[in-house]
Amino acid sequence: MTGFATPDASVIERLKAIVGPSGWRAPDDAARYFDDPRGRFHGRGHIVLLPGATEEVAAILRACNESCTGVIPWGGGTGVVAGQLSPDSDNAVILSLERMNRVREIDVQDFAMVAEAGCILENAHAAAAAQAMMFPLSMASKGSCTIGGNLATNAGGIQVLRHGNARDLCLGIEAVLPSGAVLSELAPLRKNNTGYDLRHLLIGSEGTLGIITAATLVLKPLDPETVTALCALTSPTQAQRLFAALRKRLGESLSGLELLSGLGIRLVTRHFSALRDPFDQPHAWFLLAEMSGPEGLRDRVETALADFLHEDLLIDVVIAQSEAQRANLWELRERTPEANRAEGAFCNSDTSVPLSRIDAFIGATHRGVMAIQPGLRINSYGHIGDGNIHHNVFPPEGLKKAEFLADHPGLVETVREEINRVTDAFGGAISAEHGIGRLKLEDLERYAGSAKLTALRQIKAALDPNGILNPGALLRG
Ligand SMILES: Cc1cc2nc3c(=O)[nH]c(=O)nc-3n(C[C@H](O)[C@H](O)[C@H](O)COP(=O)(O)OP(=O)(O)OC[C@H]3O[C@@H](n4cnc5c(N)ncnc54)[C@H](O)[C@@H]3O)c2cc1C
Known part of the structure; x- marks a missing residue:
C-alpha cells in the first residue's frame, strides 16, 4: 500500500462524479469502515465510495487504474485478517458494495438465486426461505457479512460439512476486473468447461483480482x-x-x-x-x-x-x-x-488439519503453547467436521490481558508461530476459512512454497498489472 501516492484532487472529483452526491463519504464521516471486529487494527482511507450499480463500479476501476489509485473493497467489515482495512496508509479509496444489496432473482426450477455483492448473508437466507428454499452458507457474522465478502474470502462456517463452503455454493459470478471490464457469467449452469474458471479464481482472492458485484448462488430444498x-x-x-x-x-x-x-x-x-x-x-x-x-x-x-x-x-x-x-x-x-474477546484472548487461530489428525493436533498444540508459558488458558473450538479448529489463548485466570502482555513481550508472536508450526507439522493449512488479508502475509510466505507463491504473484500481475486492487492484502504490494 505504501507504494501509492495520495490520489490527485482531479481523480477524487472524477470518482465523486461517478457515484453522485449520495455515493461517497469523507473519512471523518466513515468510522465504521475503519473498524476491525477484533479491535487489533484501525483502517484508513482517502474517501469511501458507495456505488449503486455495476456500471459505476466499472467506471471507478477505470478511473483508478488510469491514475494508479489503490482500491480496497469493503463488504460488511467482518473479516478478521484485515483484508478490508488499510492500517498503514490513507492513500487508497474504500469501495463499499453496501448499496448494491438486492436479490435480483430467485429461480426455483434452477435452485438458484442471483444476489448482489452487498446483500447481507442473513437477508439472502430470508429471501431463500420466502420461497421455501435455503441458502446453506451460515456463520456467526451472518447479520453483517455480505455475499461479496463471503465469496471474496471463500467463507466456511457451520454447514460446510454437508453443503460445502462459499466456493461450492456459487454457480456464477459478475465481477469488474481492474481494467474496468465487466465479467458477466451469471447463468445458473451446473456444468461449464469453457476454459479457465475465472469464478473460482475470484472466489477466495480477497479483493485482489476483481470486484465481485453479484453472484448466482446454489439453493437447496428445505429439510422437513x-x-x-x-x-x-x-x-x-x-x-x-x-x-x-x-x-x-x-x-x-x-x-x-x-x-x-x-x-x-x-x-x-x-x-x-x-x-x-x-x-x-x-x-x-x-x-x-x-x-x-x-x-x-x-x-x-x-x-x-x-x-x-x-x-x-x-x-x-x-x-x-x-x-x-x-x-x-x-x-x-x-x-x-465475542466471549473470547471479552475474556481477553491475545491469540486467535484459524487453521485446519486432516480429519484423522484433529485430536492429536489439539493435544500437540496445547502441549506446545503450555511449554512456552505454563498457566495460559486455551479455548479450542470450531468446525471439527471440517478439521478447522480455532485456538484462542488467554492469560492465566485472574490476570488482565494488557498487564500480562506488557510483562511478556513477544509472547503473542511466539504463541502464534507455535500454532502455525504444529499445524504445518500435521499437514494442515495456516488459514482455513478467514483468508490471508494483511495479518497472515508472512505466514503465507513462510508456508506456501515457492512454486505456489510465484504462481500467485504471476496471476496477480496478469490481471492487475498496476496493482491497484487491495494492495498489500494476500500478497505484498
Ligand atoms: C463473529 C464472527 C464470526 C465469524 N465466523 C466465521 C465463520 O464461521 N466462517 C468464516 O469463514 N468466516 C467467519 N468470520 C469472518 C467473516 O465474517 C468472513 O470472512 C466474511 O466472509 C467476510 O464478509 P464481509 O462482507 O464482512 O467482508 P469484509 O470483511 O468487508 O471483507 C473481507 C475481504 O473480502 C474483500 N471483499 C469484500 N467484498 C468484496 C467484493 N464485493 N469483491 C471483492 N472483494 C471483496 C475485502 O477486501 C476483504 O479482503 C467471522 C467473523 C466474525 C466477526
Whole structure:
C-alpha cells in the first residue's frame, strides 16, 4: 500500500462524479469502515465510495487504474485478517458494495438465486426461505457479512460439512476486473468447461483480482426435520470417535458439527448472563451436532445417540425439543468469538488439519503453547467436521490481558508461530476459512512454497498489472 501516492484532487472529483452526491463519504464521516471486529487494527482511507450499480463500479476501476489509485473493497467489515482495512496508509479509496444489496432473482426450477455483492448473508437466507428454499452458507457474522465478502474470502462456517463452503455454493459470478471490464457469467449452469474458471479464481482472492458485484448462488430444498444435540465428552479423541460414528450412522444428514470446550462454555456463560450450560455438571468437551433430513430423522437420531451413550462414545446428551432450545444451543457456539474477546484472548487461530489428525493436533498444540508459558488458558473450538479448529489463548485466570502482555513481550508472536508450526507439522493449512488479508502475509510466505507463491504473484500481475486492487492484502504490494 505504501507504494501509492495520495490520489490527485482531479481523480477524487472524477470518482465523486461517478457515484453522485449520495455515493461517497469523507473519512471523518466513515468510522465504521475503519473498524476491525477484533479491535487489533484501525483502517484508513482517502474517501469511501458507495456505488449503486455495476456500471459505476466499472467506471471507478477505470478511473483508478488510469491514475494508479489503490482500491480496497469493503463488504460488511467482518473479516478478521484485515483484508478490508488499510492500517498503514490513507492513500487508497474504500469501495463499499453496501448499496448494491438486492436479490435480483430467485429461480426455483434452477435452485438458484442471483444476489448482489452487498446483500447481507442473513437477508439472502430470508429471501431463500420466502420461497421455501435455503441458502446453506451460515456463520456467526451472518447479520453483517455480505455475499461479496463471503465469496471474496471463500467463507466456511457451520454447514460446510454437508453443503460445502462459499466456493461450492456459487454457480456464477459478475465481477469488474481492474481494467474496468465487466465479467458477466451469471447463468445458473451446473456444468461449464469453457476454459479457465475465472469464478473460482475470484472466489477466495480477497479483493485482489476483481470486484465481485453479484453472484448466482446454489439453493437447496428445505429439510422437513432438523435435530440439534449437545453431547458432553471427555476428550477430543472421544469427539473424533463420535464424529466417525455419527457419520457412519447418519450419513449425509449430518449437517453441522462443532467442537466446544469446557473453558469455552464457562466463558460464554460468564460473559452472556442469559446463556446457561444445559448440563447439571461441568464437562471437559462438547460436540454440537445438527442433523437435517427427511421425516423420521428425529427417531433415527435419538436411537443412535442412545446407542452411542451405551457404547461410551459420549457421557451425556441434551437434544433440543423446540426451536427456542435449538437457538439456545447454537448461541453457546455463536457467542464464543465475542466471549473470547471479552475474556481477553491475545491469540486467535484459524487453521485446519486432516480429519484423522484433529485430536492429536489439539493435544500437540496445547502441549506446545503450555511449554512456552505454563498457566495460559486455551479455548479450542470450531468446525471439527471440517478439521478447522480455532485456538484462542488467554492469560492465566485472574490476570488482565494488557498487564500480562506488557510483562511478556513477544509472547503473542511466539504463541502464534507455535500454532502455525504444529499445524504445518500435521499437514494442515495456516488459514482455513478467514483468508490471508494483511495479518497472515508472512505466514503465507513462510508456508506456501515457492512454486505456489510465484504462481500467485504471476496471476496477480496478469490481471492487475498496476496493482491497484487491495494492495498489500494476500500478497505484498
Ligand atoms: C463473529 C464472527 C464470526 C465469524 N465466523 C466465521 C465463520 O464461521 N466462517 C468464516 O469463514 N468466516 C467467519 N468470520 C469472518 C467473516 O465474517 C468472513 O470472512 C466474511 O466472509 C467476510 O464478509 P464481509 O462482507 O464482512 O467482508 P469484509 O470483511 O468487508 O471483507 C473481507 C475481504 O473480502 C474483500 N471483499 C469484500 N467484498 C468484496 C467484493 N464485493 N469483491 C471483492 N472483494 C471483496 C475485502 O477486501 C476483504 O479482503 C467471522 C467473523 C466474525 C466477526
